[in-house]
Amino acid sequence: MSDNVILKVEHLSKDFGSNRVLKDIDFTVSQGEVISIIGASGSGKSTLLRCINLLETPTSGVILYHGTNILDRKVKPPKYRSKVGMVFQSFNLFNNMNVLKNCMVGQTTVLGKSKEEAKENALKYLSNVGMDAYIKAKPKQLSGGQKQRVAIARALSMEPEILLFDEPTSALDPETVGEVLSVMKTLAESGMTMIVVTHEMAFAKDVSTRVIYMNDGIICEEGTPEQIFGDPQKGETKAFLSRFRGVN
Amino acid sequence: MGSEATNFTDIIAKLGSDIVKLWQDAAPQYLKGAGDTLLLAVVATAVGCLIGLYCGILQTLSYSKNDFWLKKAVINTTKAFVRVYVEVFRGTPMILQAVFIFFGLPYLTGNALRFDVITAAYIVVSVNTGAYMAETVRGGILSIDKGQTEGAMAIGMNHFQTMVKVILPQTLRNIIPQIGNNLIINIKDTSVMFIIGYAELFAAHKSYVGATYLYFPSAVVTMAMYLIMTAVCSVLLRLWEHLMDGPENFNLATTDSLALTSGMNNYPSGKRRKRWAR
Numbered sequence: 351m352s353d354n355v356i357l358k359v360e361h362l363s364k365d366f367g368s369n370r371v372l373k374d375i376d377f378t379v380s381q382g383e384v385i386s387i388i389g390a391s392g393s394g395k396s397t398l399l400r401c402i403n404l405l406e407t408p409t410s411g412v413i414l415y416h417g418t419n420i421l422d423r424k425v426k427p428p429k430y431r432s433k434v435g436m437v438f439q440s441f442n443l444f445n446n447m448n449v450l451k452n453c454m455v456g457q458t459t460v461l462g463k464s465k466e467e468a469k470e471n472a473l474k475y476l477s478n479v480g481m482d483a484y485i486k487a488k489p490k491q492l493s494g495g496q497k498q499r500v501a502i503a504r505a506l507s508m509e510p511e512i513l514l515f516d517e518p519t520s521a522l523d524p525e526t527v528g529e530v531l532s533v534m535k536t537l538a539e540s541g542m543t544m545i546v547v548t549h550e551m552a553f554a555k556d557v558s559t560r561v562i563y564m565n566d567g568i569i570c571e572e573g574t575p576e577q578i579f580g581d582p583q584k585g586e587t588k589a590f591l592s593r594f595r596g597v598n
Numbered sequence: 599m600g601s602e603a604t605n606f607t608d609i610i611a612k613l614g615s616d617i618v619k620l621w622q623d624a625a626p627q628y629l630k631g632a633g634d635t636l637l638l639a640v641v642a643t644a645v646g647c648l649i650g651l652y653c654g655i656l657q658t659l660s661y662s663k664n665d666f667w668l669k670k671a672v673i674n675t676t677k678a679f680v681r682v683y684v685e686v687f688r689g690t691p692m693i694l695q696a697v698f699i700f701f702g703l704p705y706l707t708g709n710a711l712r713f714d715v716i717t718a719a720y721i722v723v724s725v726n727t728g729a730y731m732a733e734t735v736r737g738g739i740l741s742i743d744k745g746q747t748e749g750a751m752a753i754g755m756n757h758f759q760t761m762v763k764v765i766l767p768q769t770l771r772n773i774i775p776q777i778g779n780n781l782i783i784n785i786k787d788t789s790v791m792f793i794i795g796y797a798e799l800f801a802a803h804k805s806y807v808g809a810t811y812l813y814f815p816s817a818v819v820t821m822a823m824y825l826i827m828t829a830v831c832s833v834l835l836r837l838w839e840h841l842m843d844g845p846e847n848f849n850l851a852t853t854d855s856l857a858l859t860s861g862m863n864n865y866p867s868g869k870r871r872k873r874w875a876r
Binding site for chain 1: 662663665666743745746748749750751752753754755756759763764767768771844847848849850
């Protein structure tokens with residue numbers, strides 16, 4: 351597993367003013383891993399994910415992508431971001447384009463693909479998420495779950511190496527959460543490398559290969575889902591999970 | 599009371615005959631004036647929009663603290679330049695800007711740099727509109743949800759691509775009412791170009807009343823022509839807005855019976871929602 355390392359984060363810290371939200375984070379992502387990051391709101395999960403995609407600039411530390419430090423001035427963030435897909439809590443579909451264009455625009459402008467090729471690719475991923483019938487719809491005409499599935503297809507049509515999910519189901523109602531989670535599950539089973547910030551404990555437990563529990567800006571505990579959910583070592587992890595017991 | 603009414607009828611009748619006389623005398627001059635006014639206003643507003651869009655992009659440039667110092671310096675200088683441009687051209691009367699460009703440039707350069715009347719008029723109105731549009735575009739860009747930028751950045755678009763493909767099309771839709779404002783203001787305010795001798799509608803009015811002293815009848819005709827031009831432009835702009843909104847409904851690409859049950863293909867939007875608002 352260690353020879354297929356895609357991403358290696360070392361001593362990553364992030365300050366917002368005098369508030370240090372990430373403290374000396376170290377972790378590694380290998381090919382095919384599905385990593386769930388869990389933790390209370392404000393523990394730094396989303397900031398960590400946004401740092402990985404350079405939507406936030408880390409204050410200090412190193413992010414190695416196949417051995418290259420992407421925080422180096424010589425590395426162009428757009429080129430790197432095109433290989434690391436991201437799915438947002440608020441979908442962020444382009445409001446001025448229909449579903450098909452949303453999935454094509456990145457391929458044509460960033461990857462330089464032809465329109466035909468981009469369309470074919472977009473249709474493939476849209477049908478994977480069950481949204482190929484809606485190609486002519488504008489984002490405002492879709493429900494939340496449909497929007498999120500399109501957002502996943504948009505990220506996939508860039509054919510990224512890793513897909514980052516920032517609380518992808520938190521803005522959805524309980525009934526549509528399922529349709530998005532099942533798409534993500536299928537994706538995980540197909541071997542996609544994923545990092546998922548989530549409050550869906552069932553998903554973290556059943557689908558992920560590794561779970562990271564974050565608390566107060568540090569990685570408090572990490573391990574397989576069996577270890578974290580079955581036999582947590584730290585007091586904080588136990589306390590956090592006990593709040594979910596009743597639900598699951 | 600009765601005699602006053604008769605008087606008033608007489609006055610209206612006189613106004614009518616004066617207008618008929620005016621129109622028989624000088625209709626071509628008035629129409630040409632109106633045409634020149636409209637052309638100047640439309641072209642200058644369009645050019646002003648392009649200047650505004652460009653300045654709008656420049657004003658949203660940003661850098662992170664890891665960037666090379668030269669990049670930071672270039673960005674800061676560019677932004678300062680745009681700010682000075684906006685403040686100067688928004689903060690001085692257009693009539694004086696026309697004097698500066700038409701009389702000032704030849705004066706300062708010893709006649710090396712001079713524009714003819716028509717070129718000078720187009721430059722002044724365009725650059726003036728551009729200054730206002732720069733602020734309008736900046737406001738329009740600020741009003742677009744930050745998530746749109748993040749979504750574009752996350753699939754690897756650079757600043758320019760993000761702006762052109764995602765942010766500016768949405769901005770443009772939102773600022774059409776303001777573009778309309780500028781167009782209508784320009785139709786009226788191009789009248790100050792008489793200062794450098796640009797022959798538009800107001801100049802036609804001035805030259806006619808100079809010869810005939812029919813001040814009020816000519817003012818009525820000129821006023822009506824301005825109103826017709828601005829009203830037509832208003833209607834056309836509304837139409838453009840409506841076109842940009844696109845169709846309210848969409849068709850499913852396949853006949854998937856399962857998909858239909860969860861579809862929202864009759865979601866009320868655009869026209870229907872507006873009708874409720876009324």
